[in-house]
Amino acid sequence: MHIDILTLFPEMFEGVLNSSILKRAQDSGAFTHRFINFRDYSTNKHNKVDDYPYGGGAGLVLTPQPMFDAMESINPDKNARVLLMCPQGEPLTQAKAEELSEEEHLVFLCGHYEGYDERIREHLVTDEISIGDYVLTGGELPAMVTMDAVIRLVPGVLGNEESAPRDSFSDGLLEHPHYTRPQNFRGMEVPDVLTSGNHAKIDEWRRKESLKRTTLRRPDLLEKLELSRGEKEQVEKWKNR
Numbered sequence: 001m002h003i004d005i006l007t008l009f010p011e012m013f014e015g016v017l018n019s020s021i022l023k024r025a026q027d028s029g030a031f032t033h034r035f036i037n038f039r040d041y042s043t044n045k046h047n048k049v050d051d052y053p054y055g056g057g058a059g060l061v062l063t064p065q066p067m068f069d070a071m072e073s074i075n076p077d078k079n080a081r082v083l084l085m086c087p088q089g090e091p092l093t094q095a096k097a098e099e100l101s102e103e104e105h106l107v108f109l110c111g112h113y114e115g116y117d118e119r120i121r122e123h124l125v126t127d128e129i130s131i132g133d134y135v136l137t138g139g140e141l142p143a144m145v146t147m148d149a150v151i152r153l154v155p156g157v158l159g160n161e162e163s164a165p166r167d168s169f170s171d172g173l174l175e176h177p178h179y180t181r182p183q184n185f186r187g188m189e190v191p192d193v194l195t196s197g198n199h200a201k202i203d204e205w206r207r208k209e210s211l212k213r214t215t216l217r218r219p220d221l222l223e224k225l226e227l228s229r230g231e232k233e234q235v236e237k238w239k240n241r
């Protein structure tokens with residue numbers, strides 16, 4: 001996968017891309033990336049990239065020219081996904097991250113200030129992504145969040161011990177609780193089933209705990225799931241407690 005990142009602040013990405021699993025993923029060739037500072041493409045004599053909004057109002061708006069020229073310099077082929085970071089966009093979900101992890105070329109557009117000239121949104125972009133219902137100062141953190149969620153799903157990036165398929169949201173549920181050594185910590189015991197060696201029972205316990213956790217914390221997720229009759233009855237009991 002190749003990722004182009006259009007940003008005014010490439011230095012913000014340093015720590016995230018050069019640490020831990022994302023660093024390892026780059027070293028192994030799972031993805032490459034390039035920064036394009038669209039200020040370098042500004043034809044304004046002071047390299048300005050923003051201007052006052054037509055109609056008045058507070059804040060500055062990113063002008064179309066630097067972004068359009070920067071995109072033309074990349075010249076992405078028609079299959080590239082061009083992702084505009086935007087609080088008004090489609091909420092980032094695990095399903096969206098899975099979809100994007102199958103792409104060969106992603107382009108991130110990171111805004112700043114009051115927002116973008118609408119023509120950027122209308123003519124350069126394939127997807128608008130929001131990382132939540134709150135407003136940040138710029139699109140760099142949302143781009144890093146999206147990149148992290150996507151890259152860890154690229155085949156080969158996670159080792160066996162870090163595998164993604166059981167993570168929360170992958171099967172529509174929150175993940176079950178985890179325990180590790182010691183079996184007894186300050187009098188707090190690990191549930192017996194997990195040390196029983198009975199894998200069928202362990203899977204059953206994990207499914208039930210996932211379902212319980214999802215019912216209690218994120219009942220909205222259950223609406224999209226097909227549950228067995230027994231599971232539905234169990235869910236109703238937890239809800240009515």
Ligand SMILES: C[S@@+](CC[C@H](N)C(=O)[O-])C[C@H]1O[C@@H](n2cnc3c(N)ncnc32)[C@H](O)[C@@H]1O
Nearest residue numbers: 085086087111114130131135136137138139142
């Ligand atoms: C201050 S925000 C602009 C918000 C805009 N005026 C609005 O109300 O929708 C500046 C930039 O930060 C990024 N941004 C802020 N919050 C975001 C979020 N929740 N998800 C994705 N991008 C966000 C976008 O790139 C946005 O253009």
